[in-house]
Amino acid sequence: MSNILVVLESREGSLRAASLEALGAARTFADQRGSSVIALATEKCELDASLLGGAGADKVLIADAAGHSADGAAATAARVAKESDATVVLLSATVRGRDLTARIAALLGTGFAADCTAADAEAMTFTRPEFGGKAFTTIKINGPVAVASLRGNFFAAAGREASAEMSEVASEAGVSMVTEISSQTGGRPDVSEATKVVAGGRGMGEAENWSMIEAVADAIPGCALGASRAVVDSGWRPHSEQVGQTGKTVAPELYIAAGISGAIQHLAGMNSSKVIVAINKDAEAPIFKHATYGIVGDALEVLPALADELKKLGL
Ligand SMILES: Cc1cc2nc3c(=O)[nH]c(=O)nc-3n(C[C@H](O)[C@H](O)[C@H](O)COP(=O)(O)OP(=O)(O)OC[C@H]3O[C@@H](n4cnc5c(N)ncnc54)[C@H](O)[C@@H]3O)c2cc1C
Incomplete structure (x- = not known):
């Protein structure tokens, strides 16, 4: 059975809100196709089974990496996508998500749709704004897997009563390591995620x-x-x-x-x-x-x- 994979994003050990929106979008695809939503955390972070289950995940895989680089995370996500027979891979269109989206698509030998504001689970198409929102492009990915990044605040978590099954998964080593992330938000939410x-x-x-x-x-x-x-x-x-x-x-x-x-x-x-x-x-x-x-x-x-x-x- 084909599944929907969501690559979760964390910052300083905490899940980013945009990942819950990606899970909600994945749930719509899964319900349409009678498949499951598998969430992958590419590094260790604080995860709540009911929060993720409620947002749309059936299963959560937590990779054993710490301080992961984009190449290591992408390799892990591509391997998990193959192992879990994923036909759709969704990420958040954050700086990190955009970086991973292209890498994962390349590793899976498929195309991707970036920064999408709508998705049609039945037609398997993604829509993204062009020219600052003056035009919209609808994208159908010709390839074995559809990879897409979703713009924040355009999709919603599923809002259901469910608890996800949690387990650990091995991670690929990257050729580089993140040693430090310096934040300039001064304790306020990131402007791209705030409501x-x-x-x-x-x-x-x-x-x-x-x-x-x-x-x-x-x-x-x-x-x-x-x-x-x-x-x-x-x-x-x-x-x-x-x-x-x-x-x-x-x-x-x-x-x-x-x-x-x-x-x-x-x-x-x-x-x-x-x-x-x-x-x-x-x-x-x-x-x-x-x-x-x-x-x-x-x-x-x-x-x-x-x-x-x-x-x-x-x-
Ligand atoms: C390739 C390219 C990319 C760009 N990318 C971006 C981008 O990502 N983001 C971005 O913002 N811009 C971007 N710009 C720049 C953009 O074109 C504008 O120059 C910029 O947005 C203007 O910023 P502003 O509105 O703060 O300043 P201004 O255009 O100078 O406007 C200031 C406004 O404040 C009002 N004002 C003045 N005093 C007061 C007061 N006391 N109280 C209330 N109102 C007052 C004025 O009436 C005026 O409307 C880009 C430009 C290019 C060419």
């Missing part, structure tokens, strides 16, 4: 004014910080927070854009957000055409007032 984001642009004036962005983020649980490229290029914020064509792609429930003009390259990274709140002192700023709510005003006045009101809500 709420408050982002600032050049209109914030200077790096010191980011305390106003942070005050709003502090009042919203689980809120990440984002930035436009102009801000990152000015050295006000790290590249890890950049949203857009040459930054991260986000699709949160809420995206607050303060002092961001709405250039096409920025929109490419955030225009799939469910609710967009734009704060800009120029009523003609392009961002307002994409905003659910627009506030025409000085961000340096609006943000502190917004933070005060949010604090009163005690979210």
Whole structure:
């Protein structure tokens, strides 16, 4: 029987939320095809059988690697895909997932679809946006296995009552080893995974004014910080927070854009957000055409007032 393999991703020993979404997508494929969902952790990490089972996994394999490299992880995943007779292999379209997707497809001698926002389990096709979401490509993979990476916040965990069967599996050694990962998120969620984001642009004036962005983020649980490229290029914020064509792609429930003009390259990274709140002192700023709510005003006045009101809500 053919199965669906999901390659889980962890960071500092903890499972990343995007992997649960990939499991939900895999569950849809498995239910359509009458097959099972096998999840593979390519290195040791904290895993909860009911969380993974509830998200869609039937079986979880934990590889015995520590500090795995992309080549070792890809080799392990390709071997497990063959051993488990997988016809679909799904990953998250994170930086790590994108790296592994191409490697796994190459090792399996098949094609892949990257950064997908929809999947049709019946037709076995994947859809991905092009040109910053202005066009969509539907991809059918001609090969023995369909490998795809899924963009965060577009798929949902299955939400079922189930516990996955857990077991260990051997891992392939890579030619390189990860010795250190340095994080710049300052304890906040990664902007590409958060369901709420408050982002600032050049209109914030200077790096010191980011305390106003942070005050709003502090009042919203689980809120990440984002930035436009102009801000990152000015050295006000790290590249890890950049949203857009040459930054991260986000699709949160809420995206607050303060002092961001709405250039096409920025929109490419955030225009799939469910609710967009734009704060800009120029009523003609392009961002307002994409905003659910627009506030025409000085961000340096609006943000502190917004933070005060949010604090009163005690979210
Ligand atoms: C190949 C390429 C890739 C790119 N990739 C990216 C990318 O990944 N991400 C990205 O963001 N950009 C990217 N860009 C750059 C993009 O074209 C824009 O230059 C950039 O997004 C502008 O950033 P901004 O909106 O912060 O600044 P600006 O365009 O300068 O806009 C500032 C805005 O702030 C408003 N403002 C000013 N003062 C205030 C105030 N006090 N209160 C409220 N509003 C105020 C202004 O009205 C204006 O709308 C890319 C460009 C290229 C060519």
